[in-house]
Amino acid sequence: MVTDSNGTPISDAEVILSIYPSRYFKGTPSLDTSSKVTIDAIGCDNEDINRNGLLDIGEDRNGNNQLDPGNVITVDNLTIKTGTNGYADFNVVYAIQYAWWVEAEIMARVSVGGSESSDTLFFTTTCLASDMPDNCPLSSPFGALKICDVTI
Numbered sequence: 001m002v003t004d005s006n007g008t009p010i011s012d013a014e015v016i017l018s019i020y021p022s023r024y025f026k027g028t029p030s031l032d033t034s035s036k037v038t039i040d041a042i043g044c045d046n047e048d049i050n051r052n053g054l055l056d057i058g059e060d061r062n063g064n065n066q067l068d069p070g071n072v073i074t075v076d077n078l079t080i081k082t083g084t085n086g087y088a089d090f091n092v093v094y095a096i097q098y099a100w101w102v103e104a105e106i107m108a109r110v111s112v113g114g115s116e117s118s119d120t121l122f123f124t125t126t127c128l129a130s131d132m133p134d135n136c137p138l139s140s141p142f143g144a145l146k147i148c149d150v151t152i
Contacts, residue, residue: 002086002110009086016109017075017090022046022122023103024069026142037127039100041140044068044148063150068142073104073125092123097137099127 002013027041047059048067055067062068073094080088094102102125109118127136 002082002088002112004112005115009082009084010112011082011084011086013082013086013088013110013112015080015082015088017078017080018107018109019073019075019092020046020051020105020107021069021071021073021102022105024140024142025101025103026140026144026148027146028140028144029100029138037100037132037136040146041101042146042148043103044142061149062147069098069102072098073102075106092125094125096127096131096135097141099125099131099136101125101137101140101142 002010002015004010023043023045025039025041025043027039029037029039029041032038044062046067046069047061048054049059050056053067053071055065059067073092076091076093080090082088092104092106104123104125105120106123107118107120109116111117
């Protein structure tokens with residue numbers, strides 16, 4: 001939602017989105033008889049500390065020779081325009097194997113009346129109820145061992 005300084009909705013505002021998988025989770029889920037999922041996991045920070053998409057020295061904290069979680073989440077449109085009510089919709093897109101296992105930082109930036117503004121929210125991936133229980137992952141793609149860093 002985009003508004004001016006008086007709280008009036010701004011139509012046709014161009015909003016620039018970015019998304020970054022800020023954390024990933026390692027552990028195990030359990031599924032009760034009502035298909036409610038409980039996760040026993042540890043959250044690990046994205047290993048790509050400088051956010052350049054390259055495995056640099058000192059970034060592979062878990063010792064698997066790759067950046068975790070990697071580029072596993074996106075939005076369907078990086079630029080959106082608001083409607084007459086000041087709102088614009090977008091979708092967060094990720095493979096189902098990452099449901100429950102990734103937290104992403106979504107940032108929206110906009111310029112209205114010469115002022116730039118941004119807002120960030122954190123989103124944790126989920127699995128749709130319609131996919132329960134057969135299509136949702138019952139193990140983390142990042143492993144069950146609840147350790148983020150390799151002990152040297």
